[in-house]
Amino acid sequence: xxxxxxxxxxxxxxxxxxxxxADHGARTIVFERNIEGSPPSCCTGLVSPRTLPTLxxxxxxxxxxxHAVRIHLPSGRHVDLRSSEVKAFTIDRKQLEVELLRNAxxxxxxxxxxxxxxxxxSGTLVVRSGSGHQSIGTSVIVGADGPQSPVAKWxxxxxxxxxxxxxxxxxxxxxxxxDRVDVFIGEEVSPGFFGWSVPAEDGILxxxxxxxxxxxxxVFLNRLLAKRYPSLRIRSRSAGWIPxxxxxxxxxxxxxxxxxxxxxxxxxxxxGGGLYTGGVCARIAGETAVRVxxxxxxxxxxxxxxxxxxxxxxxxxxxxxxxxxxxxSRLKDKDIEVAATVxxxxxxxxxxxxHADIDFFHQLxxxxxxxxxxxxxxxxxVPLLGSLTG
Numbered sequence: 094x095x096x097x098x099x100x101x102x103x104x105x106x107x108x109x110x111x112x113x114x115a116d117h118g119a120r121t122i123v124f125e126r127n128i129e130g131s132p133p134s135c136c137t138g139l140v141s142p143r144t145l146p147t148l149x150x151x152x153x154x155x156x157x158x159x160h161a162v163r164i165h166l167p168s169g170r171h172v173d174l175r176s177s178e179v180k181a182f183t184i185d186r187k188q189l190e191v192e193l194l195r196n197a198x199x200x201x202x203x204x205x206x207x208x209x210x211x212x213x214x215s216g217t218l219v220v221r222s223g224s225g226h227q228s229i230g231t232s233v234i235v236g237a238d239g240p241q242s243p244v245a246k247w248x249x250x251x252x253x254x255x256x257x258x259x260x261x262x263x264x265x266x267x268x269x270x271x272d273r274v275d276v277f278i279g280e281e282v283s284p285g286f287f288g289w290s291v292p293a294e295d296g297i298l299x300x301x302x303x304x305x306x307x308x309x310x311x312v313f314l315n316r317l318l319a320k321r322y323p324s325l326r327i328r329s330r331s332a333g334w335i336p337x338x339x340x341x342x343x344x345x346x347x348x349x350x351x352x353x354x355x356x357x358x359x360x361x362x363x364x365g366g367g368l369y370t371g372g373v374c375a376r377i378a379g380e381t382a383v384r385v386x387x388x389x390x391x392x393x394x395x396x397x398x399x400x401x402x403x404x405x406x407x408x409x410x411x412x413x414x415x416x417x418x419x420x421x422s423r424l425k426d427k428d429i430e431v432a433a434t435v436x437x438x439x440x441x442x443x444x445x446x447x448h449a450d451i452d453f454f455h456q457l458x459x460x461x462x463x464x465x466x467x468x469x470x471x472x473x474x475v476p477l478l479g480s481l482t483g
Contacts, residue, residue, distance in 0.1 A: 107237030113379025261301025
């Protein structure tokens, strides 16, 4: 069987890529090993308002508008940030995937569930399904197959070098009708990352956390649940890996393979979110794949430019996020408390609430620098930063 583009992985980013390819008139098939309607992977479902148009979907999956965040400090104190503007949406991840699937199929893409890619080489993908093994001839293979991508291994494209192990539960909570996300930080709560509580459907909270290896997220999550939500019933559990770095090599190879989404490390290191960054790169991946498929020589120059285009689109945010994440991971609980005390300024907190953008945190330093009234407060944090870098 022949196709122009074969996409391995039928999650949101694989489906978004497929739609772009099909919209440009190229034949594409998505191969997803899970059956249609399987539960989504571990995901908070917290996205910026621009994420949905970036993925090319409506607001049908939106469950709740988020205006505020409460940061819980190790001591038990908390810091509140609230904006009059909508800062994020909580979405129904399953509904999102239903719409992305419909959009991909309406554009002309074929999506095969229960079909697992088991091997590949240049121009050929081998797939196993209930009807047996099949070889698919294709000009381009796109790996949208997660943070430990088989496509990356088959084509020696490398994998992200740093991961967060995450675990999450859905809790039944009749009082969860909030527009606030709660964040939990501290060495005893979530070493190297943070915990979260996100209101979802009425009566449902998504509570989870991530930890750096070799810690086990389930141990810390059970501790958080026992402390914060001891009486709430657990409806479901999920777990997964969050890449904190992009692939160490190019995300494409002249042999006709490309990576996108978590497989390429297209994730924001500060929050672990990947739907916006993955959606941005899905469009680039789809456009590149089409041009390669329609070229006569495989267009190695186009494949080489793919990583550069993604870097131009999301590289600044990723580099800033990695730098801040490294500094944050060095903070001891006493450092967190000192920093929170120093930064507990009404004007600064309101500025952060109004201007911080979960997709573009890298813009925040310039925004802060343009506000002289905040300089005195910010300068008080310099000695602490010096102690971390010294």
